[in-house]
Amino acid sequence: MARYAIEYISLGYRYDSTPIFTVVLRFMGSSSELSVLILPINLNIIPQTLWSIIGKLKLQDIRYNVSFLIPNLEYITGDIGIEDYYNNGSELWLKIANTIPKHSILLALTSTGNGILYFKYLKVKGLIEKYLKNINAITVSDNELLEKTPYKWIKSIVDDILIIRAPLNHNSTPIVLEYLLQVLGVIKSETTIKLPLQIGEFKSTSSVCRLFCSRSGYIVYHVKPGERVERGQIVAEVKWFFGETLEQVKSPSSGLVVALRRNSMVKSGSLIAELVTL
Numbered sequence: 001m002a003r004y005a006i007e008y009i010s011l012g013y014r015y016d017s018t019p020i021f022t023v024v025l026r027f028m029g030s031s032s033e034l035s036v037l038i039l040p041i042n043l044n045i046i047p048q049t050l051w052s053i054i055g056k057l058k059l060q061d062i063r064y065n066v067s068f069l070i071p072n073l074e075y076i077t078g079d080i081g082i083e084d085y086y087n088n089g090s091e092l093w094l095k096i097a098n099t100i101p102k103h104s105i106l107l108a109l110t111s112t113g114n115g116i117l118y119f120k121y122l123k124v125k126g127l128i129e130k131y132l133k134n135i136n137a138i139t140v141s142d143n144e145l146l147e148k149t150p151y152k153w154i155k156s157i158v159d160d161i162l163i164i165r166a167p168l169n170h171n172s173t174p175i176v177l178e179y180l181l182q183v184l185g186v187i188k189s190e191t192t193i194k195l196p197l198q199i200g201e202f203k204s205t206s207s208v209c210r211l212f213c214s215r216s217g218y219i220v221y222h223v224k225p226g227e228r229v230e231r232g233q234i235v236a237e238v239k240w241f242f243g244e245t246l247e248q249v250k251s252p253s254s255g256l257v258v259a260l261r262r263n264s265m266v267k268s269g270s271l272i273a274e275l276v277t278l
Contacts (some may be wrong), residue, residue, distance in 0.1 A: 052174035085148035
């Protein structure tokens, strides 16, 4: 059985001088050659994933150290829907970064809303490139995120970053995380876990295209998750409450629809869809 410890990281104080903490669960492996940091960006996927993977790690010997950072609601503000980054909270990530073991691999858990399962690889040192060939799913490069929070604050500490992009109602997120820990050699299993993919004919692709709206209202999609779209095709419309069309959002390139919002209400500047280019 793996040994583990609970660590509390002080993030500051509230207006009444009471402290604000975030929690890190640290599981000790048999080797210090590598560490894995698991960070849930979307809080809706924490409970099931947290208890499932903790149970797996507690019941077996693990090869490498694994840390599970549980975000504190007080440092996350804004709408975290299909975004895989934060728009603020930068100063607090400086404090958190100091507690991250060097030479870690970051696994970030994020949501594609009503989208499909895929992965984003943010190359820092290229440490896990050799493992990517074993990930039987869509895997894209998106180094633009290295300038977004929290990645820009920890990229000087971690060796590489892999972002898990899973649908919000995806009950198999714990299986996906366990699969990655198996691929990275953290845990051992007599059988290879198979990913519950919605679409599997793509192995890898080159880039990600984000679609934003410029008007506020409610969104009506003209595409479905996993659907191929052509350049200039209408992906969604922003409508006013009486049905008036305020904006048509068109695809700037051909691609595969991988992420769509679940919440139909949007404001100007909202991320409404992600495509991977073909």
